Amino acid sequence: MAAAGAPLAREPFDRTLLLVSPAALFMLLLFVYPFVYGLWLSFTPKEGGALANYTHFFTTDNLWPTIWTTLRLALPATLINVGLALPIAFKMRVKTPYQRWVTTILVVPITLGTVLIAEGMLTYFGPKGWLAQFLQFFHLYDGAIRLTHNYTGVLISLVISGFPFSFLLILSYITGIDPGLARAAATLGADPKAQFRHIYLPLLAPGLAMCFCLAFVQAFSVFPSAVLLGSPAGPTRVISIAAYEAAFEVYDYSLASAIAMIMGFVQFVIVVAVLGLRNLFYRGPMIGGKG
Amino acid sequence: MKSSFDELKLDAVTRRFAGAGGAAFNALSELTMTIKRGEFIALLGPSGCGKSTALNCIAGLLQLSDGTIMLDDTRIDTLPPEQRGFGMVFQNYALFPHMTVEKNVGFGLRMRGVAASEMAPRVAKALKMVQLTGQEHKLPGQLSGGQQQRVAIARAIVIEPPLILMDEPLSNLDAKLRIETRAEIRRIHTELGRATIYVTHDQDEALSLADRIVVIKDGAAHQIATPQEVYSRPANLHVARFMGYRNVLELDVESEEGGRVALSGPGIRLTGTRMLPLSGRRGCVAIRPEEAVLADAGTTNTIAGRVANVEYCGRDSLVDVLTPAGTLLHVRSARAPQVGDPAHVHVPVERALVYPVT
Numbered sequence: 001m002a003a004a005g006a007p008l009a010r011e012p013f014d015r016t017l018l019l020v021s022p023a024a025l026f027m028l029l030l031f032v033y034p035f036v037y038g039l040w041l042s043f044t045p046k047e048g049g050a051l052a053n054y055t056h057f058f059t060t061d062n063l064w065p066t067i068w069t070t071l072r073l074a075l076p077a078t079l080i081n082v083g084l085a086l087p088i089a090f091k092m093r094v095k096t097p098y099q100r101w102v103t104t105i106l107v108v109p110i111t112l113g114t115v116l117i118a119e120g121m122l123t124y125f126g127p128k129g130w131l132a133q134f135l136q137f138f139h140l141y142d143g144a145i146r147l148t149h150n151y152t153g154v155l156i157s158l159v160i161s162g163f164p165f166s167f168l169l170i171l172s173y174i175t176g177i178d179p180g181l182a183r184a185a186a187t188l189g190a191d192p193k194a195q196f197r198h199i200y201l202p203l204l205a206p207g208l209a210m211c212f213c214l215a216f217v218q219a220f221s222v223f224p225s226a227v228l229l230g231s232p233a234g235p236t237r238v239i240s241i242a243a244y245e246a247a248f249e250v251y252d253y254s255l256a257s258a259i260a261m262i263m264g265f266v267q268f269v270i271v272v273a274v275l276g277l278r279n280l281f282y283r284g285p286m287i288g289g290k291g
Numbered sequence: 292m293k294s295s296f297d298e299l300k301l302d303a304v305t306r307r308f309a310g311a312g313g314a315a316f317n318a319l320s321e322l323t324m325t326i327k328r329g330e331f332i333a334l335l336g337p338s339g340c341g342k343s344t345a346l347n348c349i350a351g352l353l354q355l356s357d358g359t360i361m362l363d364d365t366r367i368d369t370l371p372p373e374q375r376g377f378g379m380v381f382q383n384y385a386l387f388p389h390m391t392v393e394k395n396v397g398f399g400l401r402m403r404g405v406a407a408s409e410m411a412p413r414v415a416k417a418l419k420m421v422q423l424t425g426q427e428h429k430l431p432g433q434l435s436g437g438q439q440q441r442v443a444i445a446r447a448i449v450i451e452p453p454l455i456l457m458d459e460p461l462s463n464l465d466a467k468l469r470i471e472t473r474a475e476i477r478r479i480h481t482e483l484g485r486a487t488i489y490v491t492h493d494q495d496e497a498l499s500l501a502d503r504i505v506v507i508k509d510g511a512a513h514q515i516a517t518p519q520e521v522y523s524r525p526a527n528l529h530v531a532r533f534m535g536y537r538n539v540l541e542l543d544v545e546s547e548e549g550g551r552v553a554l555s556g557p558g559i560r561l562t563g564t565r566m567l568p569l570s571g572r573r574g575c576v577a578i579r580p581e582e583a584v585l586a587d588a589g590t591t592n593t594i595a596g597r598v599a600n601v602e603y604c605g606r607d608s609l610v611d612v613l614t615p616a617g618t619l620l621h622v623r624s625a626r627a628p629q630v631g632d633p634a635h636v637h638v639p640v641e642r643a644l645v646y647p648v649t
Contacts, residue, residue: 011515180383184381185387187402188450189376194402284430
């Protein structure tokens with residue numbers, strides 16, 4: 001025993017902590033520095049005071065609405081992705097012979113780039129694409145089919161490229177829940193619907209919030225499909241297009257940085273709001289008792 | 292869902308699983324028995340014998356491949372678990388980690404649409420029964436293993452089920468807690484006056500708790516009888532081995548007379564009691580270490596040998612005696628002999644049980 005009042009011995013420095021340094025350096029060089037540089041750049045406009053870029057953004061008619069345009073795409077896309085992935089992942093939680101096949105098919109789009117998906121969609125969903133030809137050939141729908149070069153096209157592409165991501169994430173959360181809990185609930189009188197509502201959903205809620213955040217951030221930074229499949233001059237003029245134009249068409253890096261900062265801020269606000277909601281739910285081990 | 296019943300009838304309950312290579316095997320084959328209200332039934336067997344399969348079939352968590360289960364006049368094997376209304380206690384407790392103790396226990400009542408005003412006193416009563424009053428607002432993660440176990444019991448009994456199913460509920464507890472909780476379970480069973488089916492691999496648990504024991508091996512029920520019967524008159528050699536008849540000797544049958552069988556082997560002459568009709572010239576004699584004693588030379592019905600090992604066990608010692616023919620016998624003995632001493636193992640004729648060779 002140490003004498004009373006003697007200072008506690010300090011933990012010796014754990015040298016294995018040094019192994020973190022390459023990763024820390026990497027973060028510093030490739031994330032922190034560019035971010036801080038961009039932030040600084042956004043406050044040093046070509047002309048005007050420090051806030052000139054921000055005032056410009058929020059007073060220019062083809063800039064500030066891009067926030068809504070992007071939100072109008074990203075939020076529904078995220079909701080659709082998470083909302084679709086949840087029931088499918090729930091069905092896929094039990095090992096069946098088909099599980100592997102279904103999972104593989106659902107996940108394939110993740111391996112395709114957004115550009116490839118856009119390319120495919122243009123031939124498939126286009127006005128003279130296979131889908132249109134098929135529907136018209138069988139006279140299932142004779143009107144004009146406009147699924148590309150507009151809002152719908154971008155939304156579909158966001159769902160195709162974003163769904164596998166949400167699906168895999170939710171699947172891993174669901175399979176982490178002890179199936180014994182649902183069995184216990186069943187013996188206590190809970191039908192499958194009640195089991196989902198009272199057992200799976202509350203335990204999944206934090207995971208769903210996390211999945212929502214990640215899927216949202218991914219969708220909010222949409223760029224290639226908004227250009228290739230949308231109408232980048234109008235309804236799908238998303239915020240990243242505005243940043244791109246500022247940087248590479250007007251060569252105003254300062255304004256582009258400001259737009260990127262605003263973009264980051266919007267994502268940050270949504271993520272913080274959703275993660276705040278997440279704290280309302282139980283977070284902890286998802287097994288009941290000793291494993 | 293009823294809260295009471297007279298009889299639960301299992302008729303040829305069978306469950307097949309697809310085994311390796313696609314061949315189906317019977318995890319449980321043709322279990323037939325009738326359970327009366329108020330009975331405490333233990334399903335006893337080594338791990339993997341099919342006892343949990345039997346329990347899950349009764350609970351509705353597994354579907355039957357064959358057979359029927361009747362609760363009085365209602366066929367229940369086609370119902371999903373939520374419509375059978377049996378309370379079940381799981382081996383790993385399966386408490387809902389996101390609900391407080393109170394919510395966990397009240398879950399079954401909530402699913403039955405019991406009004407909140409009625410729910411609170413019933414939950415309190417169940418918690419009192421398992422002596423957990425005052426822990427209502429804790430999450431399961433904040434409780435000890437023994438407390439979690441008792442929450443699981445409270446959750447199963449609060450719905451006042453006609454039948455309570457317990458799947459090795461004590462296997463995660465330490466030795467002391469296990470014995471305490473065992474008594475608790477028996478007390479609760481008596482207090483409720485319903486039927487309990489209890490799965491265990493521990494013969495002591497089964498003997499001390501049950502009114503009747505079902506000994507299961509390889510998916511088949513080998514004996515369904517009272518603890519006394521299973522303990523002292525095992526139906527066959529499998530049951531005997533499992534019930535602690537550690538000494539099993541295969542010997543030649545010399546003569547049979549009125550249930551008594553004279554047997555002999557290299558350096559051994561022994562008389563035992565026939566348990567099953569013998570076929571052929573050989574028989575197996577099963578002897579429990581507690582029922583054999585070390586006797587003086589010249590005592591009748593003994594097997595001679597030398598002490599090979601002595602294990603001190605507190606109240607007595609476990610002595611291993613090696614016969615000249617190389618057979619090792621286990622005997623419980625109050626006095627501890629020296630290793631190498633000559634020894635004579637005596638067994639009363641009625642406690643040397645003779646079975647056909649299997």
